[in-house]
Amino acid sequence: MSLLPALPVLVPLSAAALSFAAWKRLAVQQAIGVAGTGGLLAAGVALLAKTAGGAVLVLPVGGWPARFGIALAADTLSAIMVLLAGLMGLAVAVYALADVDRPRKAFGFYPFLHLMLAGVAGSFVTADMFNMYVWFEVMLLGSFVLLALGGERDQMAGAMKYVTLNLIGSALFLSAAGVLYAVTKTLNMGEVSTRLALIAGHHPHLVLALGALFLTSFAIKAGLFPFTFWLPASYATPPVAVSAVFAGLLTKVGVYALLRTFTVVFPVMERNFRILLLLAGITMVLGVLGAVSRFEIRKILSFHIISQIGYMVAALGLSISPDPEIRRLALAGAVFYIAHHIVVKTNLFLVGGVIRRLTGSFDLKRTGGLAKSAPWLAVLFLIPALSLAGVPPLSGFWAKLMVIRAGLSAGEWLLVAAAIAAGLLTLISMVKIWNEAFWKPAPSPAPHPRPGRGTLLAMTAPIAVLALVTVLIGLWPQPLLDVAGRAADQLLDPAGWAKAVAGDLR
Amino acid sequence: MAGLLAILVGVLFGAGVYLLLRRSLIRLIFGLALISHAVNLLVFTTGGLVRGNPPLVPPEAQVPPAGHADPIPQALVLTAIVIGFGLLAFTCVLVKQVVKTLGTDDTDSMRANEE
Structure with a gap:
């Protein structure tokens, strides 16, 4: 038993x-x-090195067997997500050295960034439904503070919407976890x-209702239609370093939970x-229509997050196909898409x-x-921008290609x-x-x-x-x-997976 | 008893949603509080209601007596109460700051940043 699956949580928490x-x-x-963020990245790399071969690392915390204690488990998907969370955390921590102003730093920008990353990474490595709820809350509290830090007018209005919507999402998640335990x-x-x-054999409707509860709560976190509108209203208000880490990681935690x-x-319940x-379509x-109609850079980018979430969820939706080839392609596409999207x-x-x-404004009318x-x-703008649009040979091209190929093979023409x-x-x-x-x-x-330089x-x-x-992802x-x-x-x-995570209880 | 509590959960959820849909931020706080109570009661109730049979192992036995109360939903609710309390405290402070900064507690007039 190795402590490795706990590292992604321990490192940011101690930081x-x-x-x-x-x-x-x-x-x-x-x-x-x-x-600290560098340490999280290192933990992600170590996890991926151990799990890339297909192993599932499980840590029953406190030595309790699966049913009685909380288990942390890291498979390849978890490792990829932790690695990306570390990379984004590091990028933003360095960027914030120059971008985040002194008063904000004095009021705890860095500690709350670590707390939020701990919540994000915890959601990726936990194998317990209620524990996932707890990590969501850790992440939320960190993000609430980061979003409101500074207290500008726009920020306050944005934070109010963000907090309300996310609290409702959490309430649904907790209900779902409670009913799941009852069932x-x-x-x-x-x-x-x-x-x-x-x-599901005896009571399909019960399982369906539970699934709907989980779907709704995760869709709120991910910004999936019809729960999208809080996202541009809040992500466009804090300093860019905060928006960037939110844009990269927080909605993707929702997508990860869905996945x-x-x-x-x-x-799998095919028809449902x-x-x-x-929803993905x-x-x-x-999302993209919202982006096309805006002239504020952060607003445009926020609407694109929504649009891109659609692609990832579409890939998940395609994984119901009866053909195992398509299922594999769709899910691999979803993972590839998430990885590409977080970076870009x-x-x-x-x-x-x-x-x-450089120009003094986020408003495109005043820049130039x-x-x-x-x-x-x-040059540095064109690389991620063209990648986001899916221009070859950048990473977004492969990501879109996989999703669209899976869609074509499954015959989902409208999608x-x-x-x-x-x-x-x-x-x-x-x-x-x-x-x-x-x-x-x-x-x-x-x-x-x-x-200055x-x-x-x-x-x-x-x-x-x-x-x-x-x-690199694009060319190789x-x-x-x-x-x-x-x-x-x-x-x-x-x-x-269940056997690895739950142990040999039965 | 479970039926009664189920109805109560529904009433709490309904009242909470009603308050959330009002325009005043103070009502929004109460709405969130009611919803979080509704969820806690829901988790507690679905876990099964058992009277006077705590999950304690008697000195000579290996397992608690049959039909004992399940401690897990109670542990979940306890955790959720603590988290809910923290979030609610944060929301109260946030609302205070919002009212101070924007000069209004009317949610309809908070669209400044939505174009």
């Missing part, structure tokens, strides 16, 4: 505790900020999976799963922050001339049409940012002071690293494809 201890010393907090008499996901498969719950935990395809189109979306927000630093004054930024249309509109919207911020001449002789370096280094990751997709395929295999084998 948070240390940062709280160093409350008055910002330099120390910043150092812990970078070291199955266990909370260990592996055991739940085995028992639900039996119960985990509706593959290995819940038995089609609702996922419908609407989400894609609705965080990066685009970070670029948006640099655009504001960056292609001339900052050509390096133009494929929606996916392609949303892809085109994404390109239009990215071109709009390019035209307005980079290509057109600067609106007036900019009185805005250019930031150190500031620009701290903001640009993470962008460059994430852009490099995007290019095979390793990620292999790992995503391995994760899909595990998700397609509920019995094997």
